[in-house]
Amino acid sequence: MSTIVFTGGGTGGHVYPGLAVYRELPREQQERVLWIGSRRGIERGIVGDQGIRYRAIPTGKLRRYFDLQNFLDLFRVAAGFFAAFWILKREGARLVFSKGGFVAVPVVAAARVAGVPVVIHESDADPGLATRLTAPLAQVICLPYEESIQAFSPSLQKRAVVTGNPVREEFFSASAQDALSLAGLHDEGGPVVFVTGGSLGARQLNQYVGEQIGPLTEMATVIHQTGEHGADMIQEIAAAARPGRYAGFPSLSGEFAPLLRRSDLVICRAGAGSIWELAVTGTPAVLVPLSSASSRGDQERNAARYAASGAALVFSEDQGGSEALLLMVQTLLQDPARRESMARAARAFAGDNSARSIAGIIGRIIE
Ligand SMILES: CC(=O)N[C@H]1[C@@H](OP(=O)(O)OP(=O)(O)OC[C@H]2O[C@@H](n3ccc(=O)[nH]c3=O)[C@H](O)[C@@H]2O)O[C@H](CO)[C@@H](O)[C@@H]1O
Incomplete structure (x- = not known):
């Protein structure tokens, strides 16, 4: 049976709404969920506590300013991409749901290359960098407010759906x-x-x-x-x-x-x-x-x-x-x-x- 991959992390805001969605899936779908996150991020503990299968990939931070770390992080992001691609293939992934944060970017890119459909969700009124980078690769872009749609190009707006923000039951x-x-x-x-x-x-x-x-x-x-x-x-x-x-x-x-x-x-x-x-x-x-x-x-x-x-x-x-x-x-x-x-x-x-x-x-x- 193929796997549903969830990804997202860095802060609780990129994890808890994903858990809310996870808990609304029918039980047979929940059993197929695997979460891809980072090795040391906050998501590892939160997701682990829920008994959800977890795989860590290397991640780099996407900074908006110049920093020598950016060069190192480019390699980490590339390593994350290959690790995610391998996991998606081995698991026979059926769909990737991304809740954003830096770790989600290589996972969504790998899904696109592997031909796995992607659904992303943005929580903030205006999209963060990870959402801007991954939106062109997504089949559905879930957004909190009607006016959030304006941040995207007309071709991406057609894939946008206003869902509000997921809150745990x-x-x-x-x-x-x-x-x-x-x-x-x-x-x-x-x-x-x-x-x-x-x-x-x-x-x-x-x-x-x-x-x-x-x-x-x-x-x-x-x-x-x-x-x-x-x-x-x-x-x-x-x-x-x-x-x-x-x-x-x-x-x-x-x-x-x-x-x-x-x-x-x-x-x-x-x-x-x-x-x-x-x-x-x-x-x-x-x-x-x-x-x-x-x-x-x-x-x-x-x-x-x-x-x-x-x-x-x-x-x-x-x-x-x-x-x-x-x-x-x-x-x-x-x-x-x-x-x-x-x-x-x-x-x-x-x-x-x-x-x-x-x-x-x-x-x-x-x-
Ligand atoms: C500093 C930073 O980058 N903040 C961002 C981060 O906030 P942050 O990670 O704080 O995220 P949110 O305010 O969206 O959510 C906080 C979540 O943590 C939970 N919680 C909090 C404290 C606690 O002790 N236990 C607990 O479970 C809350 O129930 C809530 O579900 O992500 C949000 C969603 O993208 C952004 O809007 C914020 O700007």
Whole structure:
């Protein structure tokens, strides 16, 4: 029986939506899935935990600036291409589904040469480099928004389908009840603020929490996901928090969806996956996008697009420091009617089950 190959990695945003699609496939198709990722990327652990077969290939980063590493990486990408080609042939691959990230580029190129149909999905409002490189090789290009189509040439636009962003099933079904106990806290029934920096954590959010943990925990119970790089600060922040009102974690897994459901407000980066999970759980948010000075600016555009729906507010560095953010949080926590209208806007934004639509596209191609 031929294999369905999933690929994608580098950050959680290029892995979790792929898992959401995987889980919507019929069981007999799930059993045929193999994930191709990198040797050391975040995807290896996440995919491995799901019991999905995994093969690693060499990968190189695609930088937009000049660096001597680029030459080395060219060889790594070429090695990745041949490794992927060999895997696709040996497995008798029937289809490749790419969730993007650098590792996906040689896999999609190999699929094209091997004559294997490719479906790709882009999460961000405007396509990243990997999507721009792989779109011409794809049979179907799945995009989050109608206006995302404009980024492609007229011939590629014909292959584009607007699917929204796939969110894992647990975000639809999670219950808020007992969520705080999963974080080791007693639920007093008061407001809960969840601060999350996305799959890699966010130093800036960690700094804000560190500076304002006293007043924040006077207003609410605070759950804080720091990223691995912030693990060392958790103890110090906990010591400055009101007792019983703070729990910090480098990363969360099964607790994530229930905690989103229980939260009255989330403060987070504006990664595409994070935004769609907020939408599905109907959780009001303050988005603090990674600035265009330190990224390609996708989070600023994601944030602006989502905030325009009324589901979130955007806080940017030039609005002030942690005191200004605290004020915004306080204003929202004191206004339940406003949060209720934000929650309604969020749920309306989420729309249909995107993972199911993409699984349907895959199913029709491999029929
Ligand atoms: C710094 C960076 O490059 N960020 C990009 C990355 O964000 P990032 O990798 O953070 O991705 P998203 O915000 O899209 O999704 C984060 C995912 O990680 C999960 N999660 C997070 C923390 C945790 O402890 N446990 C956990 O499971 C969330 O549930 C979510 O599914 O990919 C996104 C999608 O292309 C982009 O929009 C972001 O700009």
